[in-house]
Amino acid sequence: MIYLLFAALCSVLVSVLLKLARRLEVDVGQAIAWNYVAAVALSAWAFAPTASSLRAAAAVWPALLGLGVLLPTIFLALAGSVRHAGIVRSEVAQRLSLMLSLLAAFVLFGEPLSAAKAWGVAAGLAALAGLVWRPARGGADTAADAARWLFPLLVFLGFGVIDVLFKRVAQAGVPLGAALLAMFALALLVSLLLQGWRLARTNVRLGRRSVAAGLLLGLLNFGNILFYLRAHQALPGRPALVFAGMNLGVVAFGALAGLVLFRERLSRLNLAGLALAVAAIALLARG
Numbered sequence: 293m294i295y296l297l298f299a300a301l302c303s304v305l306v307s308v309l310l311k312l313a314r315r316l317e318v319d320v321g322q323a324i325a326w327n328y329v330a331a332v333a334l335s336a337w338a339f340a341p342t343a344s345s346l347r348a349a350a351a352v353w354p355a356l357l358g359l360g361v362l363l364p365t366i367f368l369a370l371a372g373s374v375r376h377a378g379i380v381r382s383e384v385a386q387r388l389s390l391m392l393s394l395l396a397a398f399v400l401f402g403e404p405l406s407a408a409k410a411w412g413v414a415a416g417l418a419a420l421a422g423l424v425w426r427p428a429r430g431g432a433d434t435a436a437d438a439a440r441w442l443f444p445l446l447v448f449l450g451f452g453v454i455d456v457l458f459k460r461v462a463q464a465g466v467p468l469g470a471a472l473l474a475m476f477a478l479a480l481l482v483s484l485l486l487q488g489w490r491l492a493r494t495n496v497r498l499g500r501r502s503v504a505a506g507l508l509l510g511l512l513n514f515g516n517i518l519f520y521l522r523a524h525q526a527l528p529g530r531p532a533l534v535f536a537g538m539n540l541g542v543v544a545f546g547a548l549a550g551l552v553l554f555r556e557r558l559s560r561l562n563l564a565g566l567a568l569a570v571a572a573i574a575l576l577a578r579g
Contacts, residue, residue, distance in 0.1 A: 387543055412576035
C-alpha cells in the first residue's frame with residue numbers, strides 16, 4: 293500500500309505545483325515542456341527499452357501520436373482547471389474521466405457491462421455535474437465563470453481519451469517502457485513546438501524558475517506512473533484494490549490540499565458531487 297500512497301501523493305503534488313505557479317512566478321507552458329525533458333530521461337533510465345521494442349512501438353504510431361499531442365495540451369487544460377476551478381474539482385474531474393475509458397471498453401473492446409459499473413457511470417456523471425456547477429453571480433465576469441466549469445470538463449474529456457489511447461497501445465502488446473518513452477518524446481516535441489511558436493509571437497523569456505519547476509513536475513509525473521506500476525506488481529491478484537486505492541487516494545489528498553492549504557470553497561452541491569465521486573469510484577472498482 294505504500295506504493296499507492298506515494299503514487300497518489302505525486303499526482304496531487306502536480307496540481308499543488310500548478311496551483312502555486314503564478315505565486316512562484318513560474319511560466320506554466322515552459323514548465324510543462326521541461327517536465328517532458330525529465331520524463332524522457334527518467335523513462336530511458338528506468339526502463340531502458342531496447343531498439344527492437346522501440347521498433348515495435350511504431351506499430352501503434354497513430355495512438356502514440358495522439359498521446360503525444362494530447363498529453364501536453366491537456367496538461368495545459370489541467371493547469372487552467374487548477375487555477376480557475378481549484379484542486380478539488382480538477383482532481384475529481386481527472387479521476388472521473390475513467391468513465392469514458394469504461395464506456396469505450398464496452399463499445400470498442402467488447403467488455404460486458406455489469407450492474408455495478410452501470411451504477412458507477414451514472415453516479416460519476418451526477419458527480420461531475422455537481423462538481424462543475426457554480427451559481428452565476430450578479431455582475432461577475434462571465435468569462436471567469438465559464439472557465440470554472442469549462443476547464444474541468446476539458447480535463448474530464450481529455451484524460452478519458454488519453455486512457456482509451458493507452459488501452460489501444462497496451463492491447464497491441466507494445467512493451468511499457470518503449471510506449472512511455474515514445475509518447476513522452478512525442479509530447480516533448482509538441483511542447484517545444486508550442487513554446488517555440490509562443491516565444492516567437494510574445495516577449496516571454498525563458499526562466500530558471502520555470503526550468504526548475506518543470507523538472508520537478510516531470511519527476512512527480514514519472515513518480516506517479518512508476519509507483520502505480522509498482523503497486524500493481526506488489527498486488528498482482530488485486531487490480532481492483534489498486535485501482536480504487538489510487539483513485540480514492542487522489543480524491544482524498546486532493547480534497548485535503550484544496551480545502552486546507554488553499555481554502556477552496558465548495559457549495560453543498562459541490563460537496564454532494566464529491567461524495568458521489570467517491571461512490572462512483574468504489575462501484576467501478578467493484579464492478
